[in-house]
Amino acid sequence: MSSLREKMMRLRGTTSAASDTSGPADAQATGGEEPAFKSQPNDTDAAPEQESATDEERLSPAWDGLNVQIHRTGQDGFLLREIRYPLDFRHGEHRLSEIADVLQGLAQFELYSEAKSSGARKVDPDLVPMAVEPERMLFLDLETTGLGVGTGNVPFMVGLGFIEGNAYVVQQMLIRHPAEERAMLRYLSEKLPTYSHLVTYNGRTFDWPVLAGRFILNGFRDFRWEPNHIDLLHPSRSIWRNTLVSCKLSHVEEERLGIEREDDVPGSMAPAIYFQFLADGNPKPLLGVFRHNEIDMVSLAALVIRFGHLLSGAMGGRLAYPEGAEEQLRTGLWLERMGQSAEAAALYARFESSGKADPRLMLQLAERDKKYGNWPRAVLLWQQVAAAMAEHALPSWEAHIELAMYHEHRTKQPQLALAFTESALELAHARYEGTRLDAKSKAELDAIRKRMDRLRAKLAKLSG
Missing domain, CATH: 3.30.420.10 (Ribonuclease H-like superfamily/Ribonuclease H)
Structure with missing residues (x-):
């Protein structure tokens, strides 16, 4: 000063x-x-x-x-x-x-x-x-x-x-x-x-x-x-x-x-x-x-x-709807936080119908649906992302883990949860193949293995 x-x-x-x-x-x-x-x-x-x-x-x-x-x-x-x-x-x-x-x-x-x-x-x-x-x-x-x-x-x-x-x-x-x-x-x-x-x-x-x-x-x-x-x-x-x-x-x-x-x-x-x-x-x-x-x-x-x-609900009238999938999603998420649920829902519908959203954006909307209890759409989005990861050059397994948690805790199907967890581990190995793992990557793999071991023990207990 x-x-x-x-x-x-x-x-x-x-x-x-x-x-x-x-x-x-x-x-x-x-x-x-x-x-x-x-x-x-x-x-x-x-x-x-x-x-x-x-x-x-x-x-x-x-x-x-x-x-x-x-x-x-x-x-x-x-x-x-x-x-x-x-x-x-x-x-x-x-x-x-x-x-x-x-x-x-x-x-x-x-x-x-x-x-x-x-x-x-x-x-x-x-x-x-x-x-x-x-x-x-x-x-x-x-x-x-x-x-x-x-x-x-x-x-x-x-x-x-x-x-x-x-x-x-x-x-x-x-x-x-x-x-x-x-x-x-x-x-x-x-x-x-x-x-x-x-x-x-x-x-x-x-x-x-x-x-x-x-x-x-x-x-x-x-x-x-x-x-x-x-x-x-x-x-x-x-x-x-x-x-x-x-x-x-x-x-x-x-x-x-x-x-x-x-x-x-x-x-x-x-x-x-x-x-x-x-x-x-x-x-x-x-x-x-x-x-x-x-x-x-x-x-x-x-x-x-x-x-x-x-x-003020002017989209589609005074304002044009956003064209890009990401802007549609982010505008909807912001409007919902601000209390404009009807306008947000219209944007989510346009986002879904576009068919051009990348998996990262679909996971964001699924996370929103999980938070507010809209399980049908969340599961559908996770399934779409999981299917897309099978041919992805750098696959992620977030959707598989979400589906595993959903079926373990909500539908009470540990066998199905185990199947998604095993698929997640396969994707993780495919992604990290030939690379030196850092601490974060090792922790991710360990978390998947622990979930898989716990589900197998749960199934064994149920069958016994």
Whole structure:
């Protein structure tokens, strides 16, 4: 913390000299600059409300084109940029106005959090949640000086998104040097508690812990805010972790939301651009960071709309069914955890009927059925996988062991259980033939042999 703060303080003099000279504060943050992506919000005349800056505090002409203004909280200030998107603005496949259509579905996130805290496996599908109020939903994304959540990581830019009237408003706060951080945090401490829901992407482990830590380090010990947190990274990973190259927001928005960024500054470059600004006082490169953060804020809204549609039963209507077998299965598993059993069942049926699922996916659905007592389909899936393993180049025997346990404990047919166990041992020998066994492989073989010996002893006892 101290080394970073000292570095920023040493550079403060240079930055102040370059940015605090006299000049007209004529940048109105209304979204009128060149768009950061193909679509562009309508221009408006609205600008952030603030106390007037004195002559000594007005921004230099170097800030022209960035659409920022000095916003004061008490004696201190920071830079504020505001862009207003009309709710009929289309970002990729979705219009922002669709938020109104998914508020009931989004409330499932709150029910899921309550179910997890109580130790339940999934949301009770009979529960009907209270719809989220759109004006009380806040989107958050940080640009920071580092990647960790320690005390040395400073959020130099904070992006907020919220609905106000007929617009989706993106506000971006920038600190030009460490002395402005308290002013920004004071503004946030007054604004955040007015919202009941927080929407982020990886905010549970990064954005919110970083910001909460800055409140504590800057003496805001009385600040309290406990919103219902919707972290969209978790459902994204649940559904797309094996079907997308990466679950980074930029990949998700391109592959699933139809959003195309042009000349985007990667988020990984933001810290270097900011430190260069601290060194030379030239704010122009910061425009790329502003635009990157701005797209993130609008993409968060588009992504929450997508998940809201999924949770509102829109598949087959507003949303097309997933095409790939893995995405069908993973979407169904996620929807079931969220309490949407009917939608999940429709996806499981499509998964079964596709006939293209690999054994690994079939075992996942069988595991789900075993957990919830759907034994007929679980057994059918295990039988299909077991049959496929006979000609598999690298066979597994998981289905055979599951069938062995099923027939031993549920159908009470130890002879059949023994047959599946012996087949499992044959597959294991075929897989490991000619290879040196490691400790894990030896343990697997020993477990199969022990099961086989126990079943044989059980049969001998029964026959005796």
